[in-house]
Amino acid sequence: MFIHWFNNLSNRSLVITILICISLIYVSYTFNSCLITSLGRTFNRNPLKQFFISTSLWPQTSEEANANATTAAFNNSTTNFTSSYNITKNSVQQQQLLRDEIHKKLSPSHIASNGSVSSSSSSSLPHILDGSPKYRLLRQQGSRPSRHLPDTLIIGVKKSGTRALLEFIRLHPDVRAAGCEVHFFDRHYQKGLHWYRHHMPYTIEGQITMEKTPSYFVTKEVPQRVHHMNANTKLLVVVRDPVTRAISDYTQAASKKTDMKRFEDLAFVNGSYAVVDTNWGPVKIGVYARYLEKWLHYFPLSQLLFISGERLIMDPAYEIGRVQDFLGLKRVVTEKHFYFNATKGFPCLFKSEARSTPHCLGKTKGRNHPHIETAAIERLRDFYRPFNNKFYEMTGINFAWP
Numbered sequence: 001m002f003i004h005w006f007n008n009l010s011n012r013s014l015v016i017t018i019l020i021c022i023s024l025i026y027v028s029y030t031f032n033s034c035l036i037t038s039l040g041r042t043f044n045r046n047p048l049k050q051f052f053i054s055t056s057l058w059p060q061t062s063e064e065a066n067a068n069a070t071t072a073a074f075n076n077s078t079t080n081f082t083s084s085y086n087i088t089k090n091s092v093q094q095q096q097l098l099r100d101e102i103h104k105k106l107s108p109s110h111i112a113s114n115g116s117v118s119s120s121s122s123s124s125l126p127h128i129l130d131g132s133p134k135y136r137l138l139r140q141q142g143s144r145p146s147r148h149l150p151d152t153l154i155i156g157v158k159k160s161g162t163r164a165l166l167e168f169i170r171l172h173p174d175v176r177a178a179g180c181e182v183h184f185f186d187r188h189y190q191k192g193l194h195w196y197r198h199h200m201p202y203t204i205e206g207q208i209t210m211e212k213t214p215s216y217f218v219t220k221e222v223p224q225r226v227h228h229m230n231a232n233t234k235l236l237v238v239v240r241d242p243v244t245r246a247i248s249d250y251t252q253a254a255s256k257k258t259d260m261k262r263f264e265d266l267a268f269v270n271g272s273y274a275v276v277d278t279n280w281g282p283v284k285i286g287v288y289a290r291y292l293e294k295w296l297h298y299f300p301l302s303q304l305l306f307i308s309g310e311r312l313i314m315d316p317a318y319e320i321g322r323v324q325d326f327l328g329l330k331r332v333v334t335e336k337h338f339y340f341n342a343t344k345g346f347p348c349l350f351k352s353e354a355r356s357t358p359h360c361l362g363k364t365k366g367r368n369h370p371h372i373e374t375a376a377i378e379r380l381r382d383f384y385r386p387f388n389n390k391f392y393e394m395t396g397i398n399f400a401w402p
């Protein structure tokens, strides 16, 4: 009797374990690198949470309360706006109007001159931009938002300002981007384009789909794969002085590992500054000309736009202006969207898709770098100089790195 019960129990445990494993495999296949973000979003859209919120049983932060109130207001205004709209007009016009409406929500005109955001502009933008409410009426009229493979990729370069570029350009109402790095062309290529498309955001006609994965620039198979997906893909490349970039790369790695060797010990062979270790990732990635050659086998230079990482910090509006021109977009994102945060030492946003209050990029962007010996820096500068010159020649841009 006991043995029978025990066998049943262990069979049940086995079945449960198998079920958990299958679920985990499914979840990791579906979400992979976007797992955390997706789970967060799923939780936020959880009907149970919505139920608790609507019945005031869920403890809301004041920000959430504000956001929900404004979402409701926005949904109402969208309803009014759309219902008063002549539905016999074609759907392209309707979509343009909807985009204009979203743009109004994101435009900094709601920002007071002291930089504070008026309560009427406080909105749950991710909810508006991602969820079904925004699209409900369009859908009723037979115009369905759908996921598309990206038209534009931010392919790199790692630690050059790729996150800043993505967050800045996605302020544009005609740009929709995957929130996290999808790594399709380097890590998940075998999963196929259907899998990739599933990781893209919903768009309506006229919106650009964008994705950023900085490792694409240096992964040798990627240019051909992107070309195979779509030979017209537009490519954005943020570049930064390769020496500072290497230090930034090292700083990130050191922040995850307690017993990391000094930068100087890793960047050179045999402890002297005579020979640069070109096999060390942070050094190798900075030889931009070498990687660019591979991309130019598949794409004409006119399909690539190079953005200066340094200028993106000093004058973000200028660089974003260039990006909007390159993508054929109206210049909607301007200096009015940015303010300089002296404590952080970087440009920050008055509001964005994710947050309606002034904010900077996260703590992992704009870290303090460790002190590196001047002789090591000088040696690296000498090492990179010919490669930088080649890169200037290839791109037709002098980035003036020291």
Ligand SMILES: Nc1ncnc2c1ncn2[C@@H]1O[C@H](COP(=O)(O)OS(=O)(=O)O)[C@@H](OP(=O)(O)O)[C@H]1O
Pocket (backbone or CB within 6 Å): 157, 158, 159, 160, 161, 162, 163, 164, 214, 247, 248, 249, 251, 309, 312, 313, 346, 347, 348, 360, 361, 364, 365, 366, 367
């Ligand atoms: N506005 C703003 N705020 C904060 N940080 C900014 C900004 N603009 C550019 N940067 C620079 O971006 C560097 C990180 O680059 P990436 O976003 O490409 O890094 S990553 O490859 O995605 O990990 C990051 O590098 P570190 O300073 O070394 O942290 C910044 O110098």
